[in-house]
Structure formats: structure tokens, C-alpha cells
Amino acid sequence: MAALCCPQHSIPLLGTNLWHARAAGICVDVSSGFVAESCTLSWLRSCSLNASVKGLVWNRGVNPQINQIDTFVKSCLPDGQGTPFAYEQLNLSANAEKPAAYRRDDVILACKRLVAKLPPSLKETIEVDALMLCDTLTSLCPNASWLTAQLECVGKNNCARWHQDLYVGRTIITYTGPGTWLVDDNSVDFSQFDKTMGVSKEVSDPLIVPDFNKIHRAQTNAVCLLKGNSWPDINGFGITHKSPNVPLNDKGEVLEKRLMLKVDLSNTQPGL
Numbered sequence: 001m002a003a004l005c006c007p008q009h010s011i012p013l014l015g016t017n018l019w020h021a022r023a024a025g026i027c028v029d030v031s032s033g034f035v036a037e038s039c040t041l042s043w044l045r046s047c048s049l050n051a052s053v054k055g056l057v058w059n060r061g062v063n064p065q066i067n068q069i070d071t072f073v074k075s076c077l078p079d080g081q082g083t084p085f086a087y088e089q090l091n092l093s094a095n096a097e098k099p100a101a102y103r104r105d106d107v108i109l110a111c112k113r114l115v116a117k118l119p120p121s122l123k124e125t126i127e128v129d130a131l132m133l134c135d136t137l138t139s140l141c142p143n144a145s146w147l148t149a150q151l152e153c154v155g156k157n158n159c160a161r162w163h164q165d166l167y168v169g170r171t172i173i174t175y176t177g178p179g180t181w182l183v184d185d186n187s188v189d190f191s192q193f194d195k196t197m198g199v200s201k202e203v204s205d206p207l208i209v210p211d212f213n214k215i216h217r218a219q220t221n222a223v224c225l226l227k228g229n230s231w232p233d234i235n236g237f238g239i240t241h242k243s244p245n246v247p248l249n250d251k252g253e254v255l256e257k258r259l260m261l262k263v264d265l266s267n268t269q270p271g272l
């Protein structure tokens with residue numbers, strides 16, 4: 001059940017689950033983490049301070065420039081797996097001695113470079129979003145070392161299997177096509193990660209998350225915040241998530257390319 005963060009809703013009290021730590025092969029007692037849905041950026045930020053909230057979705061409605069975005073995406077060749085068409089990375093710890101305003105200037109310039117290859121009509125919109133995602137993550141986790149921003153036109157699913165990530169956190173906007181899928185900890189059978197290793201995602205997905213209706217499916221243009229395994233004070237693993245299932249043609253190609261903006265915080269330098 002979705003936990004809503006808006007004023008008219010309350011965050012439910014959480015029980016405690018005992019589940020297997022697949023990496024260590026031992027049992028760990030953790031509080032259940034869950035996905036919260038937010039109405040605004042400020043609610044997203046305040047909800048993220050709740051240690052039990054591991055994932056957040058802010059559904060922003062239809063982007064007013066959806067037609068221009070669609071036109072651009074149709075003209076894009078889809079990137080290969082993990083190869084964005086725009087990529088910026090900053091070592092935040094290298095600039096730790098700089099005043100915050102100067103460090104933010106570096107982020108502002110990185111966001112300008114990130115959108116340089118976009119059509120003029122889309123640059124400002126996506127630059128504003130990129131800076132919002134950077135500001136959100138860096139204010140929530142000011143001690144992380146590496147900030148990475150990327151724009152990607154995805155023609156196939158890169159993260160199609162349910163998983164958690166090692167980074168501190170990720171914010172992501174999917175401008176075309178369905179958004180990221182996230183699940184509460186208590187919707188996950190963690191023992192299935194090991195048991196289904198090497199098995200096709202068609203088989204493993206429903207074993208790892210048995211109830212399809214429990215999946216939080218972010219809408220197009222939603223802002224998602226995903227806490228990773230290295231998020232400060234995370235209970236157990238980061239949020240369990242995956243790329244959305246998308247319709248394919250008879251050649252196995254996706255029918256709708258997705259334009260994605262991702263901003264990551266990491267403690268160690270990530271590669272491309």
C-alpha cells in the first residue's frame with residue numbers, strides 16, 4: 001500500500017522484519033523500508049528525512065513540453081547499455097574547502113554542460129530539473145564525494161531485474177515512457193535474490209516481488225529519489241527497484257524509447 005506524505009495522510013508505523021542479508025549470508029534485523037509518494041518537492045525533501053522511507057515518488061503530471069520532448073526522443077538513436085549521450089561528474093570532496101556558494105557554481109556549470117546537446121527549446125527545462133536534482137541530493141547528503149549527472153535515451157532496459165544499488169542515492173526523471181518501479185521492503189522476498197541468480201527476469205521478477213499490485217510505478221515526468229545501500233543511516237539495503245517493463249515488438253525491441261535524467265551521489269568514483 002502506498003504511504004503518502006501529503007498533509008492529509010500519515011506515515012504508517014512500521015513493524016520489524018527478519019530477513020536474510022544475501023550478501024553476507026547472515027540474518028539481519030532491520031526495520032521495513034517503504035516508498036512514499038509526495039505532492040511537492042518540499043514534501044519529497046522532508047519525507048526523505050524519515051529513515052524508514054527508502055524511495056520517493058513525486059508525480060508531477062504531464063510535462064508541458066511533452067510534444068517537443070517526444071520529437072527529440074524520436075530523433076535520438078538509443079544509447080547502448082550504460083552509455084549516456086551527456087555525462088558530467090564532479091568530485092565534491094576535492095572542493096570541500098571552497099565556500100558552499102562556489103561549490104554550487106560548479107554544479108550550475110555542470111548542469112549547463114549537461115544539456116548542451118539538447119534542442120534549444122528543451123535546454124532550460126532540463127537544466128532546471130538537473131539543478132533541482134543535484135541540489136536535492138547534495139543538501140540531503142552533504143558528505144558524499146562524487147556527483148554524477150547523465151542524460152540517456154534508453155532503447156532497452158538496463159536494470160530490468162529487481163535490485164538495490166551501492167551508491168548513496170539517485171534522483172531520476174523519465175521524460176518519455178514509464179518511470180522507475182520501486183517496492184516496499186515488505187513486498188520483497190529477499191531470499192529469492194540468491195535463488196534466482198542467473199534466471200531470466202521473467203521468472204525471477206514475480207518470485208522476488210510476488211504481488212504485482214504492490215509495485216510503485218512512477219509516472220512519466222515523475223521525480224524519483226532512490227536511497228542506495230550507502231545512504232546515511234539506511235536500514236539494511238537500499239530501495240529495491242528496477243526499470244519498468246515496456247512493450248516490445250516481434251524483434252524484441254522496445255516500442256517507446258525513454259529519455260532519462262539521472263543524478264547520482266557516490267562515495268567512490270563511479271565509472272561510465
Ligand SMILES: [Fe+2]
Nearest residue numbers: 159163164165
Ligand atoms: Fe538501479
